[in-house]
Structures are given as C-alpha cells and as structure tokens.
Amino acid sequence: MPRLAAALSLAAALALLPGCKGDPKTPEYWEKKLEGARKASAKVQVVDALRTSGNLQEGFLPMLHARLAAETRPEVKAALARVLGDLKHPSSVEPLQGALAVDASDTDTHLANKELAAALGKLGQPKAAPALTKLLRSRDNYTRIEAIQALGALRATEAVEPLLQLATDEGAEPFLNKKAIEALGHIGDARAVPALMRMLTQERQGVSFYVESSFALYQVGPPAADALLAALEGRDAELTKWAGQRGVHPASYAMKAAQLLGDFRDRRAEGALLKQLTFTNSDPRIQALVRMQAAEALGRLRTAAAARPLSALVSEEDPTIRAAYVRALTLIGGREALPALEKASGQGDWYARETAMRGLALLGDAREQPLFTKWAQAEAALTARECQEYGGEGCEDPAALAQKRADTLTGYGKVLGQAQACGTDGGCWAQQVSSPDALVVERAALELGRGGQAAHAEALAGRVAGKDLEARTALLQSLDWLVGDSKEAAAKARQSLPKLQAQFAEEKGNSRYLKVNEDLRRLIFRLERT
Incomplete structure (x- = not known):
C-alpha cells in the first residue's frame, strides 16, 4: 500500500x-x-x-x-x-x-x-x-x-578560527554558539581547547553550554585531556584568572575536570582525584559535589588505591552523597569495601541504608547472604520507627511499607546467590546480562567489564537498550572499559554500532535517558573512530 x-x-x-x-x-x-x-x-x-x-x-x-x-x-x-x-x-x-x-x-x-x-x-x-x-x-x-x-x-580545519569566534560570541543566539561548539568537536582541532574549556562553565540567558563543550573536548582527545589535567591540578594560570574575572566558582573546574578525566580514563589524574576526596569548603554542598565527582572519576578509572578512602566516606548520612561513594566502590570492585558497607547498612534512614545494602549486593558473594535475611527480618521495626519519627510516603501503612522494603532486601540477597553460581566464570555472567532482574544485569555487566574478556563485548552491547537506568549505566561503563582496553572487543562492539546509533537517535530529547545517553554518545563516537 x-x-x-x-x-x-x-x-x-x-x-x-x-x-x-x-x-x-x-x-x-x-x-x-x-x-x-x-x-x-x-x-x-x-x-x-x-x-x-x-x-x-x-x-x-x-x-x-x-x-x-x-x-x-x-x-x-x-x-x-x-x-x-x-x-x-x-x-x-x-x-x-x-x-x-x-x-x-x-x-x-x-x-x-x-x-x-x-x-x-x-x-x-x-x-x-x-x-x-x-x-x-x-x-x-x-x-x-x-x-x-x-x-x-x-572536519574543515580552515574553519576553526571563525567557528571559535561564533562559539564564544555573546551577541549570537545561544543555539548558534552550541552548533559552533559541536562543529569544533567534530573537527577535533586542538586550537579549540582553550575556548571549549571556558565554555564548560558559561551560561547565558539561562542556557548552559556544558554538554556540548564537554563532548567536544572528548572528541578532541589527548590535547583536551592535557588541559583538563592542568585545570584539575590548578596549573592553568590563564584559565584561573579568566574564571576569577567571570565570577566562576573556584571549585567549578575541579568538579568538571574530574568528571571529564574520568570519561577519558586518564590515569595521570589519579593523584589529584585522590586528594579531592578530602576537599573541604565552607559550603557543605560545594564540598560534597567536588568529592562526589572525584569519587565518580576514580570509579571509572577503577583506581584500587581509592577503595580505602571511599570506604571511609560511605558513612555519609545523605543518601545522594553516599550513593556516589558506593557507586565508585562497585566500579572498582573487590571485597575491601564490604566491612564499611555492612556497617553503613545499619546507619541512617531507609534510603541511606538501602544504598549501602545495594552496593554490598553488587560486591559480595554467598558469605554475605545471611546479612540480607537478617536485615529483611529487622525491617519491620526499623520502618515503624522511621515512620513514627519522620513520616513520609507510604507511612500511612507502615506494615505494608516494611514488607515492600523487606522484599527488596530479599531480592538483593538473591543477587548474591547468582554471584555464588557464577563466581569468576565470564560465560556464566554473559548469560545473566539477559536476566529480567535489573540488579543481576548490573552485577553481570560490572563483572564482565572488570574481567576484561573481549569475547563478552557483543553480549554487553546487545543489552544496552534496557530500560533500567542503573543497569544501562553499568553496561555502557563496562563496554567502555572493554573497548578502550582491547581492539578485539572494539571490533565485536562495532557490530552493534548501527543499532546503538539508531537507539541514540530514537531516544534523543527523552529526558529519562538524557544523562545515561551521554555515555552512549561517547561510546558511539569511540566505535565510529576505531
């Protein structure tokens, strides 16, 4: 028809x-x-x-x-x-x-x-x-x-200078600035780096240029990583002076450079990032943000030396801040963090406790299973007490809320059962990336990514369209590890490139996937340029 x-x-x-x-x-x-x-x-x-x-x-x-x-x-x-x-x-x-x-x-x-x-x-x-x-x-x-x-x-290098003028022209419409920044990223010329670094922190008419500038810097590659490292370590005097004149908060580049160097997986940044885990500021929000971005970057780098200081930070009672440290530990892997996570599982409200218990489910094995049984049994009393003290959603029926939370913890315990079944068998974990349980998928993805076996890149790429954000983030992170470390893995992942490109195009503009698809975008770029 x-x-x-x-x-x-x-x-x-x-x-x-x-x-x-x-x-x-x-x-x-x-x-x-x-x-x-x-x-x-x-x-x-x-x-x-x-x-x-x-x-x-x-x-x-x-x-x-x-x-x-x-x-x-x-x-x-x-x-x-x-x-x-x-x-x-x-x-x-x-x-x-x-x-x-x-x-x-x-x-x-x-x-x-x-x-x-x-x-x-x-x-x-x-x-x-x-x-x-x-x-x-x-x-x-x-x-x-x-x-x-x-x-x-x-990729017209002769157009770099006029595009730079347009990208930074404060009299132009913001969408023109954004388009010029995007073009500079595609061209990938190192001459664009200083301007892109400044645009990371610029806002005009309520419009931020961070997303476009950060991706453009990623496209430029090593010259951008050098500039980001200098900014992170406070060695770029010109950028520091410019930021001060513009009223840019001194911590802005510490946060942004940390995040981007994590994307680059630039191990030169590890020392500075470890120092940032102890960053202090009179404003507790700024202090937390700098530490959280450093933790995220160290996790993406899988910096083993960060496991101990991060373990000391998981006692943080704010669930959002604690989640950043827990996530970093789950990316790094290993059992070193388990005692701190077990202790944190008994501290704070449900949301803080649940974050620590979830991290333990992603790192532990059968030895930790009895803990989840104990926690599930104790949840009724804890929930009743929290509802009495703080109230909140679901507290109109504390018993039902407690049962829902206990079921969650029981489910986490089952993930440890799967960990016992698979152990270090990559083939077993590769089968689990198709599990209907999102947390099992997340654990499987992290196990495969840390395992470094190129043969599993195709299995990971085939599951990236899943709807659970945490599982998708883990799948993309693990693919990034494998593709960055192995030409064989990159070749296998490239077989899924048309599908990944179509997914990105289809989901463009969907606010639900906005953050996680920045990781997808970087993966696609890496595969296209491989």
Whole structure:
C-alpha cells in the first residue's frame, strides 16, 4: 500500500505538469518539462517529481548543473540543490558554490543558500569548506546552522578560527554558539581547547553550554585531556584568572575536570582525584559535589588505591552523597569495601541504608547472604520507627511499607546467590546480562567489564537498550572499559554500532535517558573512530 500510494502521488504530480513525450529515464525528458514550466512553482514541482521518480542518476548531472547555473529564482535553486545533495557527486561542488549568494538579504535567497549549504555538506568534499566558511557571516541563522554543520561534517580545519569566534560570541543566539561548539568537536582541532574549556562553565540567558563543550573536548582527545589535567591540578594560570574575572566558582573546574578525566580514563589524574576526596569548603554542598565527582572519576578509572578512602566516606548520612561513594566502590570492585558497607547498612534512614545494602549486593558473594535475611527480618521495626519519627510516603501503612522494603532486601540477597553460581566464570555472567532482574544485569555487566574478556563485548552491547537506568549505566561503563582496553572487543562492539546509533537517535530529547545517553554518545563516537 505505501508503494502504491507513492506511485499514485507521483502520477498525480506529473499529470499537473506541462505535457511532453519522451523517456522519463532520460535527462532530456525532464529538461523539456522544466523548459515548459513557466512559473517558479511549476519548476519546483518538476524538480521535486524528478527527485522522487526513481529515475535520478549520475547521467543527469550535466543537465542539473546547467539548470542551476542559469536559474535566477531562489526557490528553484533550492529544489535543484536538494536533488544534487541526493546524488552526492563531487562534480557538483563548483555549481553549488557558484549558486550561492552570500550577501543575500531576502527570505527566498536565504532559503536557497540554506539548501545549497546542506547539499555541499552532503557531498563530503573538503574543497567546499571555503564557500561554507563565507556563509558563517550570513544574516540568516538557519543558513549559518547548515554551514556550521557542514563544516563540522567535513572536519574543515580552515574553519576553526571563525567557528571559535561564533562559539564564544555573546551577541549570537545561544543555539548558534552550541552548533559552533559541536562543529569544533567534530573537527577535533586542538586550537579549540582553550575556548571549549571556558565554555564548560558559561551560561547565558539561562542556557548552559556544558554538554556540548564537554563532548567536544572528548572528541578532541589527548590535547583536551592535557588541559583538563592542568585545570584539575590548578596549573592553568590563564584559565584561573579568566574564571576569577567571570565570577566562576573556584571549585567549578575541579568538579568538571574530574568528571571529564574520568570519561577519558586518564590515569595521570589519579593523584589529584585522590586528594579531592578530602576537599573541604565552607559550603557543605560545594564540598560534597567536588568529592562526589572525584569519587565518580576514580570509579571509572577503577583506581584500587581509592577503595580505602571511599570506604571511609560511605558513612555519609545523605543518601545522594553516599550513593556516589558506593557507586565508585562497585566500579572498582573487590571485597575491601564490604566491612564499611555492612556497617553503613545499619546507619541512617531507609534510603541511606538501602544504598549501602545495594552496593554490598553488587560486591559480595554467598558469605554475605545471611546479612540480607537478617536485615529483611529487622525491617519491620526499623520502618515503624522511621515512620513514627519522620513520616513520609507510604507511612500511612507502615506494615505494608516494611514488607515492600523487606522484599527488596530479599531480592538483593538473591543477587548474591547468582554471584555464588557464577563466581569468576565470564560465560556464566554473559548469560545473566539477559536476566529480567535489573540488579543481576548490573552485577553481570560490572563483572564482565572488570574481567576484561573481549569475547563478552557483543553480549554487553546487545543489552544496552534496557530500560533500567542503573543497569544501562553499568553496561555502557563496562563496554567502555572493554573497548578502550582491547581492539578485539572494539571490533565485536562495532557490530552493534548501527543499532546503538539508531537507539541514540530514537531516544534523543527523552529526558529519562538524557544523562545515561551521554555515555552512549561517547561510546558511539569511540566505535565510529576505531
């Protein structure tokens, strides 16, 4: 039915056009159609019909180039540009460039320039970069966006300087700044690093540029890691001076650089990150944020030396802060943290206790199973007491709430049963990434990632679309470890690249997956560049 509808639509469109005899598979047929169309709208209709006819091929290029050169009406130029963009032939670069009107001021010509820029971007020819760079000064923002995106796709190093000016232009619309930052990331030139570092902390009109700048720095690679390390260690005097003049909080770069160096898995940062676990500030929120980001980075680095200081921090009563330290410990792995987690499981409210118990389920084995039985049995009294003291959601029926919590703890205990069954058997854990139990999936992913066996990369990649955020985060983290450590693992994961790309595109804009899909985005980039 869709094909039949398309055929009927095309037939109807052709029926409206000036009639002429001939073979629609030849350029002469369509040229006569264009010559017979007097109005611009009729010409556009002819070009659009050609585009959807199924007859378009390389042999049409000379005719299309000639028509574009002779055409004066912007809307027809735009239609011809779309066709040439579909053909993607290198010979179209000069005709498309020749049709540009950089100093245009009317809406129709702006539209034509936009389509011409988009077509030049599709051709993928570096020689189009100079013309596209000129379009950065267009009066039309949509034309500028197309030019920016095309330059990024071309990885046009000659456009770095004008893109830097646009990325940092405080008089430009924020979405233009963002697009320029994204293009600089695609180009990957080290000259962009200082500006990208500054944009990490910039906000304007309530808009943050952190997401775009941080990913662009990741794309640039080692030169960006060097700059981030200097910022983390306080060695970038110029950046420090600039931040002070702009009123940027001194701790901002400590936090942001820590997070990004964790993404880079740059072990040069370990010493500075370990020091940040003892960072102090008069504002307890700032103090906690710096420590939490350091913990996250150390976890991603799997820094064994961090296990002891992190274990000392899990007594933190705030559930959110405690969760950051527990997560870091589960990424590092090992049994060293278990005594501290067991102790913390008896401290604080349910949310703080549950965080510690969950961490223990991700690190322990059968030896810890009796603890969960004991905790489940004790939960009724603890919940009743908490409800009496603090109230809160579910406290209208403390007994039911206690049973729900006890069931959660029983489920955690079952994860330890699976740990007993699999032990260090990677094949066993690879089967468990398909478990319906999200916590089992999370544990399986972490075991496989820390195990370092390239053979399991495909199993991990195949489960990344799961809906549980914690499990998905663990799957992506473990894939990042394997892909970064093994060419074989990267090759296996690349087999899932089209699926991962489609997932990212489908979920783009979905706030539920916004944070975790930044990890997915980085993984996709790494696989694309492998």
